[in-house]
Amino acid sequence: MKKYSIVATAILTALASTHSYAAQISGKVVDTNNQPISGAKVHLHGKNHSVITDKFGKFILNTDSDSQLHISKNHYIDKRTDIKVDQGNIIVKLEPSSIESVVIYASGLHKNSLEMTSPVTVLSGDELQKGAKATLGETLKGQPGINASYFGPVSSSPIIRGLDGPRVKVTQNGLDSSDASRIGPDHATTNESLAAEQIEVLRGPATLLYGSGAIGGVVNVVDNRIPTDKIETTTGAASYSFDTVSNTNTYAALFETGSDGFNFHFDGVVRNGKDYETPGYSEHEEHEEHEEHEEHEEHAEVLNSVPNTFIDSQQINFGTSYVTDHLTLGLSFGRIESDYGIPAHSHAHHDHDDHDDHDDHDDHDDHDDHDDHDDHDDHDEESVFARVKQDRWQALLNYSLHNDYIENISVKAGFTDYEHSEIEGGMIGTTFKNKTTELRTNIEHRLGEWHGIVGYHFASSDYEAQGEEAFTPATDTTSHAIYLLEEKQLGNLTLELGARLEDYLLESVITEKHHNEHEEDHDHLEEEHHELSTLAYELSQTNVSFSIGGVYDYSEGQNIAINLSHSERSPLTAELLSNGVHIATSTYELGLGYHLEDGEVHFEPENIEQEIATNFDVSFRKFSGKFGYTVNFFYNDVENFYYQENTGLIYSAEHGIEEADHEHEGALPVYQFQSQDAYLYGLELDAHYNVNANNTVKFFADSITAKLKDDGYLPRIPNNKFGVNYEYTRGNLVTDLTITHYASQDNITAYETTTDSYTLIDLSMQYDLALAGVDMLTYLNIDNITDELGFVHSSVIKEQAPLPGRNIRFGVKAFF
Numbered sequence: 001m002k003k004y005s006i007v008a009t010a011i012l013t014a015l016a017s018t019h020s021y022a023a024q025i026s027g028k029v030v031d032t033n034n035q036p037i038s039g040a041k042v043h044l045h046g047k048n049h050s051v052i053t054d055k056f057g058k059f060i061l062n063t064d065s066d067s068q069l070h071i072s073k074n075h076y077i078d079k080r081t082d083i084k085v086d087q088g089n090i091i092v093k094l095e096p097s098s099i100e101s102v103v104i105y106a107s108g109l110h111k112n113s114l115e116m117t118s119p120v121t122v123l124s125g126d127e128l129q130k131g132a133k134a135t136l137g138e139t140l141k142g143q144p145g146i147n148a149s150y151f152g153p154v155s156s157s158p159i160i161r162g163l164d165g166p167r168v169k170v171t172q173n174g175l176d177s178s179d180a181s182r183i184g185p186d187h188a189t190t191n192e193s194l195a196a197e198q199i200e201v202l203r204g205p206a207t208l209l210y211g212s213g214a215i216g217g218v219v220n221v222v223d224n225r226i227p228t229d230k231i232e233t234t235t236g237a238a239s240y241s242f243d244t245v246s247n248t249n250t251y252a253a254l255f256e257t258g259s260d261g262f263n264f265h266f267d268g269v270v271r272n273g274k275d276y277e278t279p280g281y282s283e284h285e286e287h288e289e290h291e292e293h294e295e296h297e298e299h300a301e302v303l304n305s306v307p308n309t310f311i312d313s314q315q316i317n318f319g320t321s322y323v324t325d326h327l328t329l330g331l332s333f334g335r336i337e338s339d340y341g342i343p344a345h346s347h348a349h350h351d352h353d354d355h356d357d358h359d360d361h362d363d364h365d366d367h368d369d370h371d372d373h374d375d376h377d378d379h380d381e382e383s384v385f386a387r388v389k390q391d392r393w394q395a396l397l398n399y400s401l402h403n404d405y406i407e408n409i410s411v412k413a414g415f416t417d418y419e420h421s422e423i424e425g426g427m428i429g430t431t432f433k434n435k436t437t438e439l440r441t442n443i444e445h446r447l448g449e450w451h452g453i454v455g456y457h458f459a460s461s462d463y464e465a466q467g468e469e470a471f472t473p474a475t476d477t478t479s480h481a482i483y484l485l486e487e488k489q490l491g492n493l494t495l496e497l498g499a500r501l502e503d504y505l506l507e508s509v510i511t512e513k514h515h516n517e518h519e520e521d522h523d524h525l526e527e528e529h530h531e532l533s534t535l536a537y538e539l540s541q542t543n544v545s546f547s548i549g550g551v552y553d554y555s556e557g558q559n560i561a562i563n564l565s566h567s568e569r570s571p572l573t574a575e576l577l578s579n580g581v582h583i584a585t586s587t588y589e590l591g592l593g594y595h596l597e598d599g600e601v602h603f604e605p606e607n608i609e610q611e612i613a614t615n616f617d618v619s620f621r622k623f624s625g626k627f628g629y630t631v632n633f634f635y636n637d638v639e640n641f642y643y644q645e646n647t648g649l650i651y652s653a654e655h656g657i658e659e660a661d662h663e664h665e666g667a668l669p670v671y672q673f674q675s676q677d678a679y680l681y682g683l684e685l686d687a688h689y690n691v692n693a694n695n696t697v698k699f700f701a702d703s704i705t706a707k708l709k710d711d712g713y714l715p716r717i718p719n720n721k722f723g724v725n726y727e728y729t730r731g732n733l734v735t736d737l738t739i740t741h742y743a744s745q746d747n748i749t750a751y752e753t754t755t756d757s758y759t760l761i762d763l764s765m766q767y768d769l770a771l772a773g774v775d776m777l778t779y780l781n782i783d784n785i786t787d788e789l790g791f792v793h794s795s796v797i798k799e800q801a802p803l804p805g806r807n808i809r810f811g812v813k814a815f816f
Contacts, residue, residue, distance in 0.1 A: 023064065025083060027090040029057045029071055037094060040073040041103070043110065050229060062325050065403065070110055072103050074125065077557070077623065078112040095557075097623045106174060106200050106220040108209050108442070108453055108485055117496050117549030117563040118206070119619050119632040119684065121146065124198035126734075129239075129813065130766060130779045132193035134248075134271060134311060136170065136219060139193045142740060144684035144702040145203055145632070147718035150795040153246070153276060153804060154311045154340040155386075157189055159794055160203055161634065162680055162706045162717045163216030166572045171210065171220045175394060176459065178416035178436035190336050190390050190418070191221045192315050194239070194252045195267045198222045203684075204634060205567040205615050207545040208483050208498040211457065212569040215613050224256070225265055225319035226330035226396045231258030241811035245783075245804045248273025248311070265319040265332070272312050275305045275341070276804045279789040306801050308341035308383045321396070328398040336390040341383065342422065344586075344800035384424050384583075391417045410442045422469060422583075430467030430583075436460065452486035457502075463573060471580030471589055475508040475573040492553040496563075499546040504570045506539040508577060510593075510603050535603065537593075539576065541610055543568040549617075557624020562617070569611040575642050575673050576608065581651070585796045588651035589644070590672040596647065599657045609675065612639040629687035634680075641678035643714060644671045646751040669751075677709040685722075698725040705747070715752055718794045719745045732768040737761070745793040755798065758790035774814050781809040 029040045036057025043050040044061055053059045066085055069092070072078045076094040078101050083090065101112045102122040113120050121143045123131065133139045137148030137156030147159040160168050170177045170189055179190040193199065199221055206218040234257040241250045248271060255266045280302045314337050321330030393415045400408040420432040442455040457479075464474035481502035488495045512533050549563030571592055578591040579601060590596065593605035615636045622628050649670040650660050657670055682704035689697045701722035706714040723740035744757040766779040783806070790803040 023062065023085045024060060025063055025087060025090065026058070026060045027069075027092060029053050029059070029073070029092045029094060031076070031094060032096065034093075037073055037076070040071055040076075040094070043070040043072070043103075044068075052229075064325075070103075072101065072112060074102065077101055077114070078103070095624065097557075097628070101623070102198065104200055104202075105198075105222050106171070106202055106206070106209070106218055109451070109487060114559070114621060114623055115494065115551055116202075117547075117551055117561050118565075118617055119145070119203040119561075119630070119634075121201040121203070122198055126766060126777065128193065128196065128199065129777070130764060130781060130811065132196075134273075134313075136189050136191055136193065136199070136221070140199065140201060140219070142723075142738070143201065144686050144700050145682075145704075146201055147794055148792070150792040150801065150803075151797060152306060152309045152341070152343045152801050154273075154309060155342070158201070158219050159718055160201065160217035160219075161636070161682065162704045162714070164794070166213055166575065167216035167569070169206070169210045169214035169218045171218060172392075173222060173226070173394065173412070174209075174220060174440065175412055175414040175438050176213075176416075176436065177221075178392070178414070178434060178438070178461070179388075179390065179418050179420075190338075190388065190392075192269050193221075194250070194269050195254075195315070195317065196221045196223050203632070204563065204617050204636075205545070205547070205565045205613060207543075207565075207567040207569075208485055208500045208547060209455070209457075211459065211479060211481060211500075212502060212504065212543045212545070212567070212610075213572075215567045215569045215611065223267070223317075225267070225317050225332040225334070226394065227256065227258065227263035227265055227319065227321045228323065228328050228330070228396075228398070230261055230323050231256050231263045233257075235816070237813055237815050239811065239813035241809055243273065243807055243809045245807035246273040246276035246309070261323050263321045263323060263330075266317070268314075268316040270314050273310060275307055275309045277305045278303070278802050278805045279787050280304055281789060281802050306343050308343045308385065309801070310385070311338070311340040313338035313340070326400045328396060330396045332394045334390075334392040334394075336388060336392075338388040339385055340388075341385045344797040384422055384429070387421045387423055389419045405445055405447065407444045407446060410444070412438075412440045414438045422467070428467070430465060430469035432465045433463070435462040450486050450488050452484065454484050455482070457481040457483065469581065469583045471578050471582050472573045472591075473508045473510060473577055473579075475506060475577065477507075477573070478505045479503060494551045496549045496551075497547070500544070502543040502545070504539075504541045504543055506570070506573070506576070508537050508573070510535045510537050510577065512601075512603055537577075537603075537605065539570065539605070539608060541570045543570060543610060558620075558622045561619040561621070563615075564617075565613075565615045567613045567615070569613070571608065571611070571642060571673075576605070578673065579603075581668060586668055588657070588668045588670045590647075590670065592642065592673045592675060594672070596649070596657065596670075596672070599649075601657065609640045611642055611675070613637070626690045627688070629685070631686075632684040634682060634684075636680045638678045638680070640675040641708070641714075642673055642675050643678070643708075645674045646670075646749075647672050678707065678714060679709070680704060680706040680714075694729050696727040696729075698727070699723075700725070707747075713747045713749055715749045716794045716796070717745070717747065718792075719743050719755060719757070734766040736764050738764075742790065753798075755791050755793035758788050758803075759786075760788060760790065760803075761785045774816060776815070777813045779809075779811045781807075781811075783807040783809065 029037045031037055038053055038055045040053040041050050042059045044063055044067055051059045051061050067083055069081045069083055071092050075097055077097045079094055081092055101114050103112050104120055113122055134154055135156040137158050138153055140146045140158050141148040145161050148156040149159055149164050150156045158168055177191055202218040206214040210218050236255040239252045251270045253268050257264050282302055317334040319332035395413045397411040416436045418434040421428050422430045437460045439458040442453045444453045459479045461477040465472055479502055481500055483500040485498040545567045547565035551559050551561045553559045576591045576593050578589040579594055582589045593603055595602045595604040613636055618633045620631045647670045648660055649657050650667040651657050651670050652664040652667040685701040687699045703720045706717045719742040721740055721742045725736055725738045727736040739761050741759045745755040763782045769776050787806040791798050
């Protein structure tokens with residue numbers, strides 16, 4: 001009884017402390033020359049909201065106990081300052097940083113980018129606004145260690161250190177985006193870069209907080225759709241941009257207002273564009289031999305645009321919240337409706353193969369009609385495009401107890417209803433649906449010298465696919481997890497420990513076809529000569545992940561971060577249960593649960609083992625003075641790595657699966673998921689040199705090697721890249737020139753082709769001005785100035801969808 005009395009007393013004391021008198025703390029944030037710093041964020045530790053310093057660097061906030069202030073500002077080193085409840089006025093001095101320091105919301109412990117044990121990249125502010133593209137992959141691909149899957153510019157997902165698909169978790173405000181982008185490369189992410197305040201990329205396993213799907217990393221899109229700070233005035237923004245390479249018009253708007261703790265948020269984005277232009281190319285140009293190319297040159301059609309890459313997208317989001325010193329309660333709703341073309345689809349591709357039956361004039365006319373579409377339903381009778389609809393609800397409850405033990409309790413919940421239909425010849429061919437529910441509860445606490453969070457995470461997904469391309473069965477996936485993340489300060493060393501225990505359950509009903517052995521005549525091989533059987537299937541596994549890491553400040557403005565992690569992941573539906581034609585990739589896919597024997601497919605899901613990754617990261621950082629850098633080295637050893645392997649067989653509807661020496665028109669190669677030990681290692685470099693107040697030079701590079709333990713290379717590993725950026729600032733004008741060289745990729749599998757090197761040169765100019773009392777930001781970007789032809793090795797349609805040619809983007813944004 002005594003033990004329970006102590007616990008009850010502690011809880012009552014914690015709750016009672018929330019009603020204690022709120023003292024007012026005022027202060028000023030200045031630089032090393034004692035000049036005020038405006039726009040600095042002052043966060044009271046243990047609470048979920050913050051205040052911003054005014055033009056004099058001043059701030060005022062309330063507290064009811066001794067605590068700690070976390071002050072952050074771009075281009076300054078974050079500072080943490082202990083305060084007393086009766087302290088009164090304080091002055092905080094920030095040191096300049098040669099590397100941008102940004103608070104990482106996905107860290108879970110209010111860490112900034114220079115305090116993280118694992119490497120992180122952040123895009124925010126003007127850099128994000130002028131560099132935002134239609135997809136996350138295209139927005140982020142220039143960062144060290146990050147590339148894109150590239151199924152055309154309207155469907156491009158991030159690749160982190162060579163890992164993509166189900167190994168990279170894409171989240172919005174810490175909750176899963178819950179679209180179908182992890183199922184196939186032709187499925188676009190539903191996150192909008194223009195609506196984001198910042199985009200965070202956590203490299204390496206982030207499974208402790210985000211689950212087994214984050215074995216390769218996390219991309220977290222942070223927005224203010226549920227305002228967590230009190231909004232006292234009405235603010236807003238409107239922007240417009242135009243891209244010449246695809247005649248794309250993009251409109252965006254933002255509006256926020258609030259009073260007495262009640263807040264309201266609205267944002268919306270509309271984007272309309274046509275097929276994008278590219279330097280002249282012919283399909284399969286990359287792997288043609290030179291002699292063969294000359295022999296067929298007169299028959300090869302040279303394309304100057306990539307067919308079926310249009311986009312027509314609309315997105316709106318509403319959010320509201322109520323914020324007090326202790327409580328944040330909010331709700332948001334978002335709606336996405338998007339149509340976009342799917343390039344290199346087999347239906348359109350077969351028609352293209354028949355171009356020899358038409359004269360050049362007919363081809364030219366068809367191409368012109370294709371480019372001049374006004375309505376994607378009439379885009380082309382045989383074209384295929386995706387129609388995406390998503391409704392997303394998200395709720396937040398944060399209660400700050402702010403006592404010596406429990407600092408705050410946070411609950412996030414989300415529900416997403418996603419539908420992706422593929423329209424073929426004006427008719428719905430296949431529909432993918434995914435309904436997800438997610439709940440995350442965190443308790444932030446301080447026990448002695450340890451500070452951390454303990455949490456519970458629930459996720460449920462109801463997925464189904466109906467139609468021709470339904471190569472995966474309907475599946476219910478549920479996971480329950482508890483996790484713990486703790487840190488402790490030991491002098492100049494910050495130690496971090498974490499663990500997660502996850503219960504994973506996948507349930508499905510498998511349908512198998514059995515050929516009637518008494519029917520031998522292929523001419524009568526019809527549906528009635530197959531026997532169908534169903535089997536209820538269940539995969540239940542327990543995934544354990546843990547990590548240990550630390551950041552050691554070995555010198556003023558310099559530190560080293562080391563992190564060792566163990567992560568386990570269960571297979572997703574596509575990896576385990578695929579069995580059918582995947583039209584987007586022009587393959588017949590089989591999952592881990594199937595066995596091939598004499599052309600017959602048998603469902604034998606025995607001994608399905610988790611994918612287990614042991615990852616080691618070392619980062620060296622220098623962030624003071626004129627010269628700063630971040631260098632990351634990583635080694636990832638993966639047991640039972642899931643990957644697709646070419647079986648050497650082919651599939652056709654008439655003959656089924658058979659040896660590749662049988663040639664049938666329209667036959668597709670058969671790929672099957674396998675599991676084998678693999679390892680990936682490499683480095684990432686990001687260095688800055690401030691020549692003077694107006695000139696900055698940046699260098700960046702990444703390199704990755706990914707192999708199976710039997711010395712075979714993994715497929716579609718991105719090209720290594722390196723580049724230089726020069727930035728010139730004068731008054732309100734910012735100009736930067738970026739040169740990025742992508743090395744050739746010849747570390748390939750038996751069924752891949754070498755990808756040649758290419759160099760992209762990009763120029764950007766940005767100017768701030770005031771017009772009629774309205775603050776405005778204008779920018780002009782010229783991408784791929786030299787109109788270079790480049791192919792993306794990580795793309796499954798590399799030869800059919802090269803990178804866009806020269807593009808001029810003009811944009812303007814007005815603030816009120």
